[in-house]
Amino acid sequence: MWEKLNQIDVRILYVIMVILVVFPLLKPIGLPLPISTQTKNSYQAIEENIKEGDLVFLGVDFSPLQEAELWPQLVAVGGHLANKGARIVMLHVVPGGFRYEGRFADVLKSEYGLEYGVDFLCLPFSAGREAAFEAIVHDIKGLYKVDLYGESLTGYPLWNEISSAKDFKMFVEIADAPDWWLRPMSQVPGLLLWNGTVASGASTMAPFYQSGQMCGFIVGMAGGAEYEALTGKTGLATGAMDSQSLGHALIILFVVVGNLGYYMTKRGNASVN
Amino acid sequence: MQFLKNQLPVVVTFVAAVTIVLNFYVDIPGLETVSNELVRWNVVLAAFALILGIGNIIKLHLKKIVRHEPDVFYSYVTLGTLAVFIIVGVVDTTEGSTYQWLWDSILLPLESTMYATTMFFITSAAYRAFRVKNAYAAVLMVSAILMMLRVGIFASFMPFTPDVAAWIWDIPNTAGMRAVVVGTALSLAGNAFRIITGLERGHLGGGT
């Protein structure tokens, strides 16, 4: 029996996984969602530090590869900033980020009633990743001349109020887990750093949160769902958490059964010999 | 000629890098302006580098087409899609509705689905490949399972699991990753030093 289990066609495993992940999307189970202390503290970091009129950078640095995990985070955290009355300057240094910046701009206008050019701005793509952030830190007005839509930035009241990166209160970066943004941005005195990232790369950023270099840090789709619960606006992430739970349960089961099968087969072969 | 091929690139690397590094430590009038300008030039060159890789792909697929290799149809698909995106992007820009339609209909689903297939690999790996053969593997697997237990279904009948997972995340995981981060920092700084001083020249490429 164990040998048969060991040699099972992987496509059967795929089908089981797909069924378990898809079923809760059609019939939500409503499993409890524990909110971690880390997410609560990250929420409080924005709640306590951001006042009406504060300038906030919002880095939209993800591509479709990370959309499922990071788009819900962007909507939840960006919405929180909008509700706090922050003036948001969005930017991206990842080629795919332009579309999410544009989509979130539409959300800010339609759901939060913000006015483009006064309450928020969208900056265009800048190549070079870390070098682009370095340029933002030292000379943001020299780096950007036009906005995401190709219009001159000098026509916007919000841009004319900014002289440098030092005018900003917080830098919220929604990105796949790089430290390349943190290295340059940590140079700006008094700038609070806040990060939302994918689960697979979160371990690399954990030391920066523990050291106090970042004041906020949420992880993956679970982090997005927890943040949605805290802001009171459920979205895609909350709806997917049941799938997440069942998927995890199945992976744990596979690891246990796979190892059991391996050891039982090995023991069986040893006793035969 | 040999100077242009071999020594000049190293001199350019050194001068540009030292100007930026000096600006961090020394307050010389005008140095900050020059350093900021050099960083901006890096952004310009990075934009050119984005376009550079495309030439190699075009060469590869054109060779396949000229030689009538098998599966040449797929080369037409690649080059055709590339051409459509470039033409529409240049004419319409990335903020144009046509380009965004193309991006939403073609690139977004393809890119996100390519990565989504990794769920299947992890499923088969969990069953077939992850074997607890020694104490280190056992520790790794227990830690992984405890992290996976912190979501809904387990928290409902094992209420202590989120707290255990949080402790593992905050203490041993962060301690271990700090060591990795520090090691990475030393290695980055070391490699950067080698590049700046010309000890490392592999990045310059061929043509010597």
Next chain:
Amino acid sequence: MAATLSVWLAAFLTLGVFSWMYKENPWFHFAENMYIGASLGHLAVTGFQNLKEIAVGPLVNENKYYMLIPILLGMLLFSRWTDKYAWMSRASMGFLVGTTAAVVMMGAIRAQLIQQVVATMMPLTSINNVIFVVLTIAATTYFLFTMRNKSAQKVMDLGKYVLMVAFGATFGNTVMSRISLFTGRAQFLLFQWLKIGQ
């Protein structure tokens, strides 16, 4: 009409990629090659737009003639496409990598090395702090590859276990990440294409 066509095209390509999980087939290869073309096309367009804004724009509109230097250096990068003139790109590559190395080096030393070490020097007033400092030192000791010290061997072994815990946590999170990605595509296929659920 355009929206409906967009959803159907996206669904066709999504299912094409997933079809590989059954077995390799022309549908998957079609989708795969389209992805290569589309992603490169997008890179080219964003690169071109970026150049227009940060190089050509200041040159033409603000008479910053010195921008001809990075533009020329950038164009020399394309000489790599030829064998005879590839050497002309070496200076450009040197500039690009050199400036990046300088920026990365400064950031790594300050944010990753110094601040991380400072953060480890925490008051040993709670059991968690004590455990944290001991485990960090043990894990860092593991990376001493050049000097093997027998008396430090036990510390290095503890460091190995700490790293295994960290990698296990990373694996657990990676599982979450991968399931999230598939869930995202499932949400698109169910809610937007087939219009069932939600």
